[in-house]
Every structure is written in structure tokens, then in C-alpha cells.
Amino acid sequence: MKPIEAVNDFVVKFANVNGSGSASANELFAKAILRMGVPVSPRNIFPSNIQGLPTWYEVRVSEAGWLGRRGGIDMMVAMNPQTWDTDVAELEPGGYLFYDSTRPLPPSKFRPDIQVIGMPLTEICNAVYSDPRQRQLFKNIVYVGALSVLLEIEPQVIEKLFGEQYRGKEKLLASNVQALHLGRDFAHEHLKGPLGIRVRRADQVGDRIFIDGNSAAALGCVYGGATVAAWYPITPSSSVAEAFQKYCSRYRIDPATGQNRFAIVQAEDEIASIGMVVGAGWNGARAFTATSGPGVSLMTEFIGLAYFAEIPVTIINVQRGGPSTGMPTRTQQADLLSCAYASHGDTRHVLLFPEDPHECFEHAAAALDLADRLQTPVFVMTDLDIGMNQRLCRPFAWEEGRAYDRGKVMTAQELEAGKDFGRYKDVDGDGIPWRTLPGTHPTRGSYFTRGTTRDPYARYSERGPDYIYNVERLLRKFRTAATLVPQPLLRIASQPTRLGVLYFGSTSPAMAEALGALEEEGVHLDAMRLRAFPFPDSVAQFIAAHDKVFVVEQNRDAQMRSLLVNELEVDPARLVKVLHFDGTPITARFITAAILRQVEAMAPRARPRPAAQELLK
């Protein structure tokens, strides 16, 4: 079998054992390629376990810049005997298997159609290191060294990364460089390189940055002015709060007094964490919590209170596989309905769908503004795929002099001047009432907040007309929200078409790639990336302008499609499901194949007809 030949376009997967210290070595590998100017997108694939179980790190190298998961593996670095068989089976024909050959394996353990590269890693490390932990840790660096020869990754780049990582820790720096060269020397002497897949310096990274979505969301909360964070640990969201703590310690300490301009509480559970956010929001501080599906379930009573009592609340939901503890360390987009309609009674909530860390930052900051502006809960719907994996994305940006939108807060001066204050009055016709903050004025402006209904002056009332005024105003407010949320982005196909596709969130890079692949197959799709719920008018227009619209999402029940049908009252037959829900990030290959299959099935009726674009103008 001919070995795979590809420069700057391949997938390497590392199969390791959780707790063996491979994570930083694997990340080093990915970063080194990035520093050579070649885009990479790595993904941690890990079990719900701390130590001992299998863990994988998959690196897609793509000079073309595709950052979605491709599917298929060109090189497997098989360091986990437990998963050997499935790992070997996953290789593409002609792919490369790199393994620790210290102990011989029977020929049945290999495939005839792959290239096998054995290196006695354990033996080498045992000979050099006496400490058992060192033997284990440096094994990872030694294989990175060998791979750098095989794939032609520049050693200086790796050494520079070591230098940054171990600044001020000279001993660690030296020993890591030594391990790297141990691997390189062995590879030069005993292995046949370079391989058919390899890296060549390119200039394709530009000014993009490399960061995970959870850190980015936390930074968005810092920039967006969040001062109170309350949270309860849950994978994959915990690192949002941890990163918020880190950035606050860096940016939010009053230089004069050493005091903190933030408060972070690890609550006793999700009910308490959202409760604290509700209390802080009520009292005029920007507050958020970060959680995942099960946490949202616990929060729903409070979310209903915040919706009805009209209190700003920001919830970052890093979605994972459900229901229940379904697949706690895998990715999905399966909390759409439970968040959009969280709580009892008639409720509707604002959802934002960031596509990558750049938007995690932007949407987190925007959510804080929107929550204040709309006085309601706002969810940032990220997921494990973007939350916990580093992704190449546009650098963070902040507008000079950007002011926070604190919404309609009546001041003591305005009250003093005799401005009429009715807490739940729709003064401006946009459904958003004015509020006062506790303690504002000695005699005017105080009111009683509660979950029970009231009249426009916040007085308890069970009168039907008062209730209806209130809930209809909330709907009006929701319609206003559609004009304030991040608007969808439209990409028109190169040829006129009657087919469209809707997608959102972390599906974005795979979708971009799939659109190209489909075009090559002669299938042209106008594409719209949804960035928020409620849906702006342009979404209904987009659907109306096409005969069929594929809705691509990562859940079993086509939740986004349900939302579209429910909210826009479109004919369900026009919305075609494309669903991926095995817990792994969706791939371009999957989308392409699924859509091709459906297009073939629906032909010839839906064959491209001219000019959906005309309708969209």
C-alpha cells in the first residue's frame, strides 16, 4: 500500500493513558506546527475519569485553514496498549503507526496496509532516567522529538516554546531540551524520515490567536464588566470560572489598595450559584455563572424568576452530551430547547451561539450588555468542542471607549426631578421597563420584586388584565431582543440556488469546509449562520427564499429545527434535518455526505433554480 503523501494537510492522533502527562507534550507538538505558520486545530478526546482510562489528542494540520474535525487519521501515535486494536483500525490506508517497540508485538497486531514505525521509547527512557515519574513524563517529550524528525518540524521552534514555558526554571528547560534531542538523535540514527506526511513552513496563520473558548469567555466577562461570578464545578464549564479568577487577579486589582474589583464564590450547588447571580443582578452588578446541562436543570426555577421579575442574569452553558450525565466529557448542542424555554409557565430566553473562542469572548461581553439592557436571563451557548479545545481564531478586539449598556436604570436625580416611575410600565414601547437599584432614593423608586404577578407599578395583583399586560409586554421585549442580539451571517453560493443551510456554533468550521466540498460536487447552498435566539426577521426571510433548508446541528432531536418551526411557524417539510450526535465534533465529511444523500433523494424537484438571492436582497 502506498504511504500517504501530504504536506501540511494531515491528521495525527495521539492515543495516551489519562494521567501519564502526555497533554503538555501533545500540545507542544501542535503549537510547534502552528509556529511554523501552518494552521492546526487540536481536540482533546477524553473520558469522564481522572486517571488510567484512555485519552486521545487529535491534531488536524491544514494549510488550507480548515479547523473543523476532518475525520480519518493519517498518523496514529499509539501509546496506549488498552486501545491498540481500535486505534490501529482507525488509520486510513497508507497511514502511519508510531508505537513503543520496547516489547515486541505479534504481526497480527498490525495491518498490512499501513506503515509501522517502532521506537523502543520505554527502553530509551529507562536507560537515561532513574526516577519513575521522569521515565514516564519524558517519554512524551522523546516521542515529540522523534516525530519532529519524521515530520520535519523545526527543533528550534520547539526549543523556543520550551523557553517560553519554562522561563526562569532553567533546570526544567534544560532537561526538556535534552529529552527532545534524545528523541531526535534516535530518529536520525534508526528511523527512516521524513515521512510522506510532513510540515513545511508556510505563512497561513497571520495574526490569529490560539486559545480555548472557556478562557475566551472568561476574558469576555472581564472586559464586559462582570464583577460577581458564582459557580459550581461541572465539566466542561469549570475552566470558565477558573480562568475568570486568573484574569481578574491580573487585571482587576485596585493598584492603590490591593483590593479586588470582583467577587467570585464557588457556591454549594447550581441553585445557589444562579441565586447569587440573581441577587447581584437585582442589585445592579454584572454577574454571571458558568455551567453545563445538569446545572441548567437545577437552575430553572430561578431562571423563571429572573425572567418574570426581570433581572439581568448571564449564564454560560458549555454544552456536553446529555441527557442526564449522558456523555459528560463529549460535545453536543443538545440544550437548546431546555435553555430557550427554561422554567415553568410561558418563558422564553435569549440564547447566543458563538462559533469559536473569538466569539466566546465577544458573546460573553455582549451577553452582559444584553442582560442589563433587556433585564432578563441571557445564555451563551458554547460547547465542549470550543470550550475546552484551543482553536485558531481572529484576535480579540475591543472598541476604543466602548461603554457598557447598563440598560434602563433610573437615577436618584431623575426620581428627584419627579419622573414617573412604574417598575413594569412599558414607557418606551419596546417592552423594556425602567428599574431602580436598591438604595437609590429615600422616598421615591423603591418597589417590591417578586415572582408573583403585579400591576405596572409593581403592586401585587391577581387581576387578569394586569397579568396579561405583563406577559404580553414580555413578548414585546422578546421581539425587541431579536433586533439587539448578534445578527445571523449570510453566505451566498457561487451559483443561484433554491437550497439553503442553517447552522450555528461550533459546527461553523466543518460547515465552511463542507460548503466547498459540496460545491465541488455541484451542490450549491446559500448558508446562514445563526448567532442568536430569538431569530431576527432575516432568518424567516432566508427560509422563505429557499425550497429546502438543511438545518445542521449536533443533537438527536433536531432541536434547532424545532425552535425554528415553533417560533417562525414554518412548514416543517421545508427544514431538512442533518444531525450528528455521537459526542464527537461534527466533521466536514459527515455534513457533505449527509447533504449529498438528501439532495440525491430529493432530485430532480429541488435541482437548483435561479435566484434565491433576488428574494434575499
Next chain:
Amino acid sequence: MTYLAKPPLHHPTLEKNRVGYTRRDYEGKISTLCAGCGHDSISAAIVQACWELDIEPHRVAKLSGIGCSSKTPDYFLGASHGFNTVHGRMPSVLTGANLANRDLLYLGVSGDGDSASIGLGQFAHAMRRGVRMAYIVENNGVYGLTKGQFSATADQGSRSKKGVVNSDSPVDLVGMALQLGATYVARGFSGNKGQLVPLIKGALQHGGAAFIDVISPCVAFNNHPGSTKSYDYVREHNEAVSRIDFISPGAEITAEAGPGEVVDVRQHDDTLLRLRSLHAGYDPTDRHKAMACMQEYQARGEIATGLLYVDPLATDLHLALNTSALPLNALGEGELCPGIAALDKLNAALR
């Protein structure tokens, strides 16, 4: 009915306190609770305490859960912002509100159903976190608003109005508060305003988490023979262990004087708490003795009331979190947003 406001007319000669308010200024809407409900007496005691302390009503944030007791914040301090949250979860909302603005006084009102059952966890964690607040549980041993089911504080063997005998042992919130680290722990009785007002005043001035369990008979569902939270039962079995006079610097406010020793404790804000112990040797600053004492009374079927424990130098969550003296809700972009230069630097470090 709550939507009936009280007439705003004040008699011009009504006595004013040092901040210029009459007692009427501390009242709220007309209560909708049953006539004779203990909770109304507690509201009256809160009105009295705030008036006597010269607190500006709008500087108080009053928060509650759900229940008859939790409705009461609407019936006092009409000029304060109130928040009737969800069942059992007032403590977390109060904690968040307190974090947002440390400059207000926080008054949490809850019931025994609210705090000892559904909200037991939040109660416990608010105590251990040291949130600065006065947390009052209006304890009647039943669920009033849902019509008479036993609450978790109902005594074992006590009888419901329908004749059911409670077989579960009770949750003692005072014991829990002591154990969890509350720094001001008291028990009062709604029928003893003379004792209750100073207890509330002490709690409002306390520098950390202050908790008062107030036995507050429910006339509708728990004031019958067989109940251990009825007026008669409590009057018969109540023993006051200490009495407090609250002294703010300047004017002295004296409560009903009692016999026995006097202990003065200076709090961190320089106010004095004068504790009148009815038992020679009862030291309200000793947490362990307070716990032991509580248990002794309990074993005898008696209810110890009064200030059971105080740490006069208590500090709060803000000190632990080292939060800025300027309230977090008052900080602006200048203090909160690290700016473009910092972002550019960060971008550069992420390449």
C-alpha cells in the same frame, strides 16, 4: 389586602428619630396575614428596631423566600427595596445582592419551612460564608401558607391540628447556626417584643452573619394543645438566658432591664452590646458553652431565648474576598475594563 396602601398622612407631631423619620416611615403595606399571627409582631419589632437605630429605610434591602413569613417584608419598611425570591433560596440571593453592594444593610426573612426544609442547604452555607446580614427565621413549626403540614422544626411527638403525631426529630436551626460559624446567634419569641427588639437591633449592627430564630406561633394551624410552638406552650417553657441592650455611641437605647450580670462587648464598629445574663456565669461570647447550654435546655423541654452567642469582632465575606471598599455595582468601565493595550498584549502572547 396588599394592594391597599396605608394612608400617607402623618400626624405632624409624630416623634422623629435622628435621621428625621417617624415610626410610621418604617411601616409597609397592611398585612394580609391572619389576625394574631406571630409574624406580624415580628414585623412590628423590625419597624421598632430600625426606627430606634436611626437607619434610613431605603438603605435596607429586605429579602425573603416563600411562605407567610416570607410575605412580611411587604409589611414593613415600605421605602426599602424588597425581594420575595423562591422557596428556600433567599440566602443565595441575599449573598449575591450583598456582594454587589456592600453599603446596604441586608435583612433576610424566612420561615421554618423555607429555611429548615427546602432551604436547609442554603441556610447552612450562608452561615458558614459569613455574609453580613440579619437573618430572621419566623419559626412556627408548620407550613402556614400551604395550610398546616409539619415543617422540619416541628418537635418529635407534637401533634398537628388534624391530630397527626410528628415522628421525625426536629432540625434545630440555632444549634446549626452555632455549629456552622454564625457569629451572632439568638432566639426570640414573637410575643416578647421587649426582648426581640434589642435582639434585632444587635443583629442589624453585627459585622457578620447574624441569625435569629423567632418562635412565632401560627394561629391558624399551630396554636392548639399538643403543639409545642403555640403561644401557651412557649410562654410556659421559655427561659431567657441573656438579655441585650444595644448601645450605639452617643445615645443609649435601653430595653426592658432585667436582673443579673451585665457584660459589655464592644463590636468592631465601636458600638457596645450590653448583655444581661440571667444566669451567673453565662458567657455569650463562648460558642462551645452556648452549644452545650442549648442542648441542656432542649433536654429539659425548655426553650432558651436571648442572645446565645456573639463574636463581637466578627468579620464578613467581603473581608475574606478582599473586595473593594467601593461597591462592585458602582464601578465603571475605567475600573473594570482592562483596555485595548492589555488586549493587544494578550493577543500577542497567544500566538
